[in-house]
Amino acid sequence: MKAEIIAVGSEMLTPFRQDTNSLYLTEKLNGIGVAVAFKTIVGDRRKDLVDAIRFALGRTDIVAIMGGLGPTEDDMTREAVAEALSLTLSRDADLLATLKARAVAWHRAMPSNFVKQADVIESATILPNLNGSAPGQWLDTTFADHRKLVFLVPGPPSECRPLFDAECLPRLRAAVPVRHIAKRTLHAAMILEAEADSLLAPTYTTYTDVETTILAKPGEIQLTLLCAKPNLEAAQQRVDELAGRLEEILEDWLYSSGGESSESLEQIVLYYLGLRGATLAVAESCTGGMIAQRITQVPGSSRSFLGGAVVYSNEMKTTLAGVPPELIARHGAVSREVAEALAAGIRRRAGATFGLGVTGIAGPAGGSEAKPIGLVHIAISDAQKTESIERVFPGDRDRIRLLATQQALDLIRRRLR
């Protein structure tokens, strides 16, 4: 079954506020085998809201409507749902009494507009709200001759989420066929999305019961495999089988197939360093501290990461990482030779197992024909040898720095595997 989540409120159509309840509801809906097919954010205009609800009823089986249940003039979700479904709206005497009692308990007179919170849509079940005044409503109804489950929940997260869990989720679980969802997430570094997809699509498209999503970030792709079945083991088996085949295809590109979507390249690098009892130090020019910053973001990174040098000026390359000034004069600061001297130099200074050196031109200025913007040299050094790679990354300053950082982390990952 497919669901649509409608978030009601003009504030969520400003640059400053975003709906977050839908992430919570999505996780819970996925957990009972319901996919969220659409999310709509609509302002406090009755006609817009009625239209949005009708669209949702026309394209999904379950419609979750969040917000617009309060007492103000802006709150018109009840009216809009009734209109969209051609149902009447009437004031519930018991609910009115509850609202009045609540106002008394708060030692307040009930504001006159409070009463509209006692309006109930024809055939709806009232869903008690323990954390606020506006109750939710549940409808098991029909639209264009199809069965539709529609529920209205309040917008504030502290009301929406407990009410959804207590009142909506059990009703949904009883109404939808039992499904179990298995999930797995794979991560690969420095492979283009298009390249990955052309390698992987012939395989994953044959698993029609597994939904495969590719997500791309600079220098990284994330593959999410989802499978829903009546039996969890069967779903997990399909996901694991596909994951195994994709892992084989991705080979060295793959850096994690554990499952947590938050697993990062720097976590993997630290994991490998820890396994080996090895330490790392970095000397960064164009990435300006980004490699160190990413590594030290991970709690406990101090066990394997000794530190680094951000060597923006030529003098700093010499002072902090011992790069001979003649070398810079001969080859230029952005060169294979200087990258290797940075890696070897910082390793020696820090007494680390591995040294990483990065130098490049992030732009927007400083490029030439021989050394264009985006040119980056990355070197890795240990007691045995120093090696380096050269890349020309596309994009603006931010992107070049991100890609250089990602490439440097991937280089050390591949060395450590």
Place this chain on the structure above:
Amino acid sequence: MKAEIIAVGSEMLTPFRQDTNSLYLTEKLNGIGVAVAFKTIVGDRRKDLVDAIRFALGRTDIVAIMGGLGPTEDDMTREAVAEALSLTLSRDADLLATLKARAVAWHRAMPSNFVKQADVIESATILPNLNGSAPGQWLDTTFADHRKLVFLVPGPPSECRPLFDAECLPRLRAAVPVRHIAKRTLHAAMILEAEADSLLAPTYTTYTDVETTILAKPGEIQLTLLCAKPNLEAAQQRVDELAGRLEEILEDWLYSSGGESSESLEQIVLYYLGLRGATLAVAESCTGGMIAQRITQVPGSSRSFLGGAVVYSNEMKTTLAGVPPELIARHGAVSREVAEALAAGIRRRAGATFGLGVTGIAGPAGGSEAKPIGLVHIAISDAQKTESIERVFPGDRDRIRLLATQQALDLIRRRLR
């Protein structure tokens, strides 16, 4: 005129990923007097996408479609827009050549599915994408006898936002009726939102024709003042008048009242350094490179920023910043004395006008009763003197690192003013 923003991608219908581009676009659209009336998030299913685009065309004048322009099988925004508008799609030879040249520059063969990125909708203008392979498309067309502006931009924020600014915004500005909106953004560092609001609300609430929004980030608040009037000068005058009063109240907290919402503390620090012809070097422990990373993010930062040391281990504090081992043994790595030695040491080593030293406990482990998690010492040193401050920041590792970075940048800003 009203706009709808459609974000395309199944990943944004999971509990893990949310559209954020729409906040950026909303701000820019509001700035030219266009309100966002709906936002729709739709997955990578062609029929759903076509329906969503048709709904949008039926209810708004401007339809912004983000995502689904890549080369994978999932990417079908071009096809869906063409279908929704009953237009044809054809492969553009020039675009194909550009894509091929791009693959060559990456030293890669062009994957076969790459070519679909050269498909152009009938009557569309191609919008060049400087940060990725998929170009945008712009359509000034009709739907049900009404004029509609439709544009397709890539999903990744690093591609979406610059492309929107460079290609879509000028075209929209030329197409929508002129409304005069005056805007001003003030930034203040290291003041709590609640504190700022209690100081400022008595003033800004009296300006009922100016919309004042306070946005809080770790260690920073941003005040946006918006005023729409038939006459731009009158609107600007009201905004400037209120800004002047708020500036007086914020005093030293204020670090920028220029107007651009992207103005950052590191930009201000670099601006002041440039004015003085001064240079800066940093030695960071708990912030792990974040200060250097933020400063070097700014193009041209190499004029004033010499570099820095990320001194995670005690030995690195000595090797790279010349902190005497006895000092660390006597006072501990997280101490006023070590922060000051880091600042003075890195200044001397780098030959900089100013040295900044940061040491602290970011957690989650490593805290004690005397030195709790969140304790940070920050020192600044020049030829005359070395001074330091001590703070205990609340929150988790990320938040403590962010706040320490922000505080360090604010310390150098206040010294430079």
